[in-house]
Amino acid sequence: MPGATESGPAAPDTFFVTGTDTGVGKTLVSALLCRAWNAAYWKPLQTGAADGDDDTRTVADLAGLPPQRTFAPARVYQAPASPEWAATLEQTRVGVAEVLACRPKVTGPLVVEGAGGVLVPVNERETMLDLMRDLAAPVIVVARSGLGTVNHTLLTLEALSARGLTVHGVVLSGPPAPHNRAAIERHGGVRVLAEVPPLGEVTAARVAQVAPDLFGARPAASLALSS
Numbered sequence: 001m002p003g004a005t006e007s008g009p010a011a012p013d014t015f016f017v018t019g020t021d022t023g024v025g026k027t028l029v030s031a032l033l034c035r036a037w038n039a040a041y042w043k044p045l046q047t048g049a050a051d052g053d054d055d056t057r058t059v060a061d062l063a064g065l066p067p068q069r070t071f072a073p074a075r076v077y078q079a080p081a082s083p084e085w086a087a088t089l090e091q092t093r094v095g096v097a098e099v100l101a102c103r104p105k106v107t108g109p110l111v112v113e114g115a116g117g118v119l120v121p122v123n124e125r126e127t128m129l130d131l132m133r134d135l136a137a138p139v140i141v142v143a144r145s146g147l148g149t150v151n152h153t154l155l156t157l158e159a160l161s162a163r164g165l166t167v168h169g170v171v172l173s174g175p176p177a178p179h180n181r182a183a184i185e186r187h188g189g190v191r192v193l194a195e196v197p198p199l200g201e202v203t204a205a206r207v208a209q210v211a212p213d214l215f216g217a218r219p220a221a222s223l224a225l226s227s
């Protein structure tokens with residue numbers, strides 16, 4: 001296998017961070033990953049700019065990334081909505097191919113954050129799953145840790161599996177819930193990479209403090225999602 005080492009397959013460089021929902025902690029986890037792995041960051045489609053949503057700025061601040069380690073979104077839309085609807089409100093439309101034409105060329109790890117969850121529409125025909133398929137990077141699923149997450153996470157994993165996407169693992173955010181972690185690993189055939197506890201005030205100092213213990217210094221090789 002190209003890039004393989006004696007210790008196993010080479011770790012991929014690009015990871016797509018999706019979630020079971022909007023607001024589950026994708027941006028916080030992206031910042032933790034960037035900090036731990038010294039990764040660059042790209043949010044291809046940013047919506048909610050009218051409400052001040054700017055995940056690129058948030059990650060740059062929290063992870064302490066210099067300007068050359070973050071990349072402008074392919075599109076920024078004002079409305080706090082899916083890319084499809086936010087674009088429609090601006091009488092425009094975007095396709096996955098146009099988005100990926102803006103894919104940054106970087107050396108080393110790159111964290112790419114989606115908008116909302118896996119089936120959020122990019123346009124009338126394409127969803128975030130199409131973006132993930134064409135990006136061809138292993139997927140990290142961020143989920144809440146608490147009640148309801150087992151169903152939401154397993155549904156998300158089913159959708160990813162149905163499209164043949166490689167799942168690198170799941171990250172749970174919120175108060176530790178070992179029974180939920182175990183259920184997701186058992187029924188989803190995935191690793192839970194980390195449980196991000198409630199961080200209190202989310203600051204760059206706090207991210208720097210916890211990121212290495214949560215994610216280590218570099219990404220591990222991805223395991224295929226078993227059925």
Ligand SMILES: Nc1ncnc2c1ncn2[C@@H]1O[C@H](COP(=O)(O)OP(=O)(O)OP(=O)(O)O)[C@@H](O)[C@H]1O
Pocket residue numbers: 019021022023024025026027028029053055114115116173174196197198199200202
């Ligand atoms: N473990 C945690 N401890 C403290 N705050 C958290 C934790 N997880 C998430 N949050 C907070 O919850 C809010 C939503 O998280 P975040 O912005 O990362 O979600 P998201 O999935 O990226 O949302 P979007 O779909 O808008 O991109 C943020 O204010 C974030 O700091």
Ligand SMILES: C[C@H](N)[C@H](N)CCCCCC(=O)O
Pocket residue numbers: 022023046047048053079080081082083115116117120
């Ligand atoms: C604006 C928000 N913060 C996100 N960036 C966009 C989330 C879109 C979710 C669409 C949906 O699932 O209903």
Ligand SMILES: [Mg+2]
Pocket residue numbers: 026027028055113
């Ligand atoms: Mg976000």
